[in-house]
Amino acid sequence: MSDTTPQHGGTTPPSDSSTPIDGTTDGSVGTPASDGSVGTPASDGTVGTPVSDDRLQDVVAGAPHLMTDSATDSERREGRWSDAMQSIVNGSVLTTVLAVVLALVASGILIALTDKDVQAAAGYFFARPMDTLRAVGSAVGGSYASLFQGSVINFGAPTAAAAIAPITRSVDYAVPLVVAGLGVAVAFRAGLFNIGGQGQVLIAAGTAGWVGFSFDLPAAVHIPLTILAGIVGGAVWAGIVGLIKARTGANEVVLTIMLNYVALYLLAFALRTPGLLQAGGSPNPISPATKDSALLPGLFGPRFGINVGFLVAIAAVIVVWWLLNKSSLGFRFRTIGENPRAARVAGMSVPRLTIWVLVISGGLIGIAGAYQVEGAVTTGFTSGIDAGIGFDAITVALLGRSKPWGTFWAAILFGVLKNGGYAMQAANSIPIDIVDVIQALIVLFIAAPPLVRAIFRIPQPGARRRTKQPSKRKAVAA
């Protein structure tokens, strides 16, 4: 839990440009309109694209502005649904789900192979093969059943409240992953790889922890102030990277990953230095406990894991959704992510935007740092306070395709896996590390959508689009 090695880190590729914008998949909005009313001259004219059946739509192209407001509204709503459908059918959602399924299957094989009963039964496989299969079934089924019961719903619980308690604890694990994943996602969308989540979480935990244990304030002030301290800590730490990159063009991957070490040892140093973060009266590198007034109160009482942090995470999802999809700043972020050259020609300051992207990314990750000291480890923290969140956040953002709600659900899934891993270890003595294997396999399968598609024999999504592109490139050459 408190391991800090970059297990899923390294060179995780971005989720590429497969689905960068909500709403690019156009669907066919072609509404019937008579040629004359549209006012596009030369309706018999040349069609630049070699798609001959576009011609009809071409004529119609100018029509939407003739429609009434309500029509545009319903069109927009329809567009959103068809977008969702498209992205499900086109595979981004489907391949993600299937990647998770595949990862579970592959991990199931691992569980079966290492299970003692299976090994024993395999010894006389040719005599009684059913024994082996039965053992495999009970090992894998049993493990995943306890994973589910320990992390989602416990059907064996005496009361309904106890039955749903596991999912609330999973959400508890998920909250820092949601915000940190959002931070990484914002950077991804702007074409930047923030691999420095670990360092940003550590610094944020340091600043938030200091505010959390140093002051005596009413909870209504202390809690937001502590979160704010975390945001500032993370933002500054990532902002340093933005500044250096903007000024010198240095690679942000190298900078963020190196600053992880700086942050790690800086925090370790502060934790060993009385007067900085070290708790008085102890030689151990551990901070004082967070004051009660800074602790995040539970939403439904102590039996359930969910606390106020969950609301903060939801708010963060909404803010990031607004930022990326609705705001002018987010528009510019996405522009530099998709095509920095065009951004520059359009008068955007790529260096300045880069700094902003990293400040916002670091700020979001900083919330995770604050959550760690206010909600997860409240009895004083060590330099392992990041709990691998910085690197898991990259996986979460990847799994969520760098979209706000996608990232949210990916984080919930990871929270479930993490929480369930403990139950699985307790009930079936399966090492908790299998959860890391599952997570890594998910990323592996997501990074290779053609592999998933080949396994499930799903046709190439947008096969038409893909073959169209080369012909279009030729169109320029021709």
Place this chain on the structure above:
Amino acid sequence: MKLELRDITKRFGPLVANDHISITVEPGEVHCLLGENGAGKSTLMNVLYGMYQADEGEILLDDVVQAFDGPGDAMRAGIGMVHQHFMLVPVFTVAENVMLGQEETAFGGRLDLAGARKRVREISERFGFDVDPDARVEDLPVGVQQRVEIIKALSRDASVLVFDEPTAVLTPQETDELMGIMRQLREAGTAIVFITHKLREVREVADRITVIRLGKVVGEASPTASNGELAALMVGRSVSLVVDKTPATAGEDALVVEHVTVTDPSGIVLVDDVSFTVRRGEVLAIAGVQGNGQTELTEAIMGLEPVRSGHIVLDGREVTGRSVKQILDAGVGFVPEDRKEDGLVGEFTIAENLMLDRADSAEFVRAGTIRAAERDTFADEKIAEFDIRTPGRTTAAGRLSGGNQQKIVLARELSRDLRLFVAAQPTRGIDVGSIEFVHKRIVATRDTGVPVIVVSTELDEVVALADRIAVMYRGAIVGIVPATTPRDVLGLMMAGELPAGTELAA
């Protein structure tokens, strides 16, 4: 060798790129494939060259059906291709490039360079190419590099040669030389397929012309057909090739460029002490072969490239060294040369691309939030006004054809209040119909009193649009001449010579 394509059909999903195309090329004949961008010419040639497999139809060489699995098979069968973008290794010598892919080795894997040199010399002598086998390809002028490509094809005993848009990168003089080479090859019995969309070249060299439109053969024409007839066949309707424009009513000086020098980071001079003036209501065309400093000059005007020395003054205000944003805000509209890289975000919707350089203007943004309704209304207006052919405003710009992409850039730039309009290669790679449209809009912009700079490598375009022509060569302006200057003089200027007695304008 006689080449015959019979009923070639190639589909990409629902799109039929080639629809039962049949052509025959006899030995000793230049057969022209004429068609707009996207008509399916290149797809057809890629089928011939083995890059694509035809869904239907067959390829015959001397009446024998062929099956090509890749370019290697096609080459072995005697088909050579001279690509638009040369497939040469710049740091290799001519001989090394020619042997590349069919290296002959002596004992111990040693390359037989002497043999390759000999072969290059033989072929160059036979056709009078004048190519040194030991010259490094990157040191050679573009026209000579193209000859290396031809030698490469001939050294593999190609008896069918395909030229894919070979003149796009050449000066008019180099183009003439290439025409001469094609005639020579024809005399030697080579069957030549010449792909182009430039009408003048077709009429000069073709024995037969096949016009392709939307993946189908729409007709054959004789080389004596007029430009207008050929264009009408290509486009499917009559097009006016001449830009209708009245003489400029030039006003006072608007943009003054004085002694501007631009260098790359290592100090190599890209724009060399360039001075010129553009007046209100006139079009100054900057002509020249690609890579003679035009790109850097426009980028310097836009603030994208630092100006080493000199001044750029717009309407009396110094704009040298200003940021791109400030220059855009000063009222400069810019159509970049490479629209896919610099002008558009391919993954963004048309509506988003139309507000790309106004992402923080009050018109489209309120309280940090993009005003979706304004953005969409604006997009719909511009789609109608600029005749952008698209299923809707939410289509990704990258999925449109070149002509429609260019219309987006044009619509975006022309819908601001302009004090200067700079269009670099405004019609590169777009279809004839869109070219006509773009030209009309540029002239219309001029007529509203906006000073316009058009940078173009196409002489036709320069002559059609310009009120005055500045010719650039190796970073410097060779001369600024009136639009009535004869083409051969302009051609010489593009090669760096200013013939004595040329009338200069300003």
